[in-house]
Amino acid sequence: MPGPWPVTAERGADGALTIGGVCVRDLARDHGTPLWVVDEDDLRERCRRYVAGFPGVDITYASKAWCAVGILQLVEEQGLFIDVASGGELYTALVAGVDPSRLILHGNNKSVAELDRALEVGVGRIVVDSFDELDRLEALGAQRGVTTPVWLRITPGIDAHTHEYVRTGHDDSKFGFTLSLGLADEAFTRSLALDHVEVVGVHAHIGSQIFGTDPFIANAEVMLDLLARWRDEHGVVLAELNLGGGMGIRYTHEDHPVEVQRYGRAVLDVVHERCTTLALPRPRLLVEPGRAIVGPSTVTLYEVGTIKHLPGLSTWVSVDGGMSDNIRPALYDAEHEVMLAGRASSAEPTAVTVVGKHCESGDLVREHAPLPGDLTVGDLLAVAATGAYTASMASNYNQLPRPAAVLVRDGQVRLLRRRETDEDLVRADVSLR
Numbered sequence: 001m002p003g004p005w006p007v008t009a010e011r012g013a014d015g016a017l018t019i020g021g022v023c024v025r026d027l028a029r030d031h032g033t034p035l036w037v038v039d040e041d042d043l044r045e046r047c048r049r050y051v052a053g054f055p056g057v058d059i060t061y062a063s064k065a066w067c068a069v070g071i072l073q074l075v076e077e078q079g080l081f082i083d084v085a086s087g088g089e090l091y092t093a094l095v096a097g098v099d100p101s102r103l104i105l106h107g108n109n110k111s112v113a114e115l116d117r118a119l120e121v122g123v124g125r126i127v128v129d130s131f132d133e134l135d136r137l138e139a140l141g142a143q144r145g146v147t148t149p150v151w152l153r154i155t156p157g158i159d160a161h162t163h164e165y166v167r168t169g170h171d172d173s174k175f176g177f178t179l180s181l182g183l184a185d186e187a188f189t190r191s192l193a194l195d196h197v198e199v200v201g202v203h204a205h206i207g208s209q210i211f212g213t214d215p216f217i218a219n220a221e222v223m224l225d226l227l228a229r230w231r232d233e234h235g236v237v238l239a240e241l242n243l244g245g246g247m248g249i250r251y252t253h254e255d256h257p258v259e260v261q262r263y264g265r266a267v268l269d270v271v272h273e274r275c276t277t278l279a280l281p282r283p284r285l286l287v288e289p290g291r292a293i294v295g296p297s298t299v300t301l302y303e304v305g306t307i308k309h310l311p312g313l314s315t316w317v318s319v320d321g322g323m324s325d326n327i328r329p330a331l332y333d334a335e336h337e338v339m340l341a342g343r344a345s346s347a348e349p350t351a352v353t354v355v356g357k358h359c360e361s362g363d364l365v366r367e368h369a370p371l372p373g374d375l376t377v378g379d380l381l382a383v384a385a386t387g388a389y390t391a392s393m394a395s396n397y398n399q400l401p402r403p404a405a406v407l408v409r410d411g412q413v414r415l416l417r418r419r420e421t422d423e424d425l426v427r428a429d430v431s432l433r
């Protein structure tokens with residue numbers, strides 16, 4: 001079965017989907033739907049593959065993909081560093097008990113409070129994104145009497161061919177110091193005059209859901225050339241290079257992402273060659289996958305609530321969640337594979353449109369999903385590869401409580417996040433009566 005499904009996904013003797021040895025019907029009965037089901041073996045295995053595929057490289061989990069306490073704890077147990085991109089993600093990592101020195105703080109508009117908290121707890125590295133941030137860090141360092149080791153976020157001018165909303169390496173981007181316009185050089189030169197900020201490395205993340213190794217190779221080349229040029233111009237050798245995340249994953253059987261091992265070899269080979277050519281010592285290297293760590297580990301379970309046949313037009317199958325628990329189809333036209341999960345069926349598949357229960361026509365789960373013709377109200381559907389940028393982007397649109405999430409392994413179920421209640425929905429509201 002795997003394809004876009006987690007490693008332990010299989011059909012049980014009665015035809016129902018099982019994950020981590022647990023039948024999805026039991027999960028739906030005990031925890032309700034919609035439900036995020038995380039395959040622990042899958043998640044740990046993807047961390048291990050990164051560590052093995054990039055020998056000598058510090059693998060950093062980009063927690064924006066799914067920043068839940070239990071997920072961060074699992075990932076840290078596998079030896080990964082963790083990148084956080086806001087005060088809230090930093091807070092969550094600290095609650096999870098992550099060692100602050102293993103945290104990296106990102107963000108194109110970090111507030112003074114966020115930066116100050118990062119200095120207070122001693123995060124491992126701060127990735128400086130703007131001139132304003134350099135000034136803020138210099139002032140905060142002076143107040144605290146510390147010098148902060150940072151990386152500069154470089155915008156390397158690499159156009160990764162991916163969705164417009166997840167491209168970040170091209171010149172006209174809100175992120176980082178644009179190399180081609182001289183901003184990266186200006187930031188480095190300015191930093192040399194600062195007393196409380198020390199640039200010890202550079203960072204570049206070119207985008208997300210990238211297939212193929214060429215953009216990553218180009219990114220490594222551009223960044224190493226930059227380190228060599230700054231060495232020649234300033235006599236300073238920066239010893240740390242973070243090449244960002246962005247590896248694509250399989251959402252449907254039609255997706256063919258690069259194996260981690262091939263990606264690792266391609267990047268390490270080019271780093272070795274380029275460093276030799278440039279007579280540059282190999283820097284400490286980091287990569288920052290988010291989606292590729294947590295995305296494929298998870299499926300979302302939904303229950304079918306209504307089915308509407310429009311002769312000559314479409315068949316609309318409505319489930320009990322939608323864009324509030326997975327915004328990706330509406331935001332990026334993303335496609336996720338869908339299967340009938342609660343039972344087997346030998347009925348001929350027909351293409352149906354699976355939609356959520358929100359008041360938006362864009363509230364799609366999957367268009368043209370080939371589901372058995374005997375699909376009926378009450379059936380359970382599973383949606384593949386929903387671990388990344390779903391729970392972390394979830395909302396309460398239409399005042400839907402956010403789903404629960406469970407971790408499954410060897411027939412055991414652990415709660416990662418309880419289902420929200422109606423009380424949660426109004427907890428922060430202030431009544432005028």
Ligand SMILES: Cc1ncc(COP(=O)(O)O)c(C=O)c1O
Nearest residue numbers: 062205208245246288289290291
């Ligand atoms: C700076 C940075 N690093 C890493 C990532 C992770 O990307 P992905 O989940 O595609 O691996 C992102 C995603 O937006 C990012 O902005």
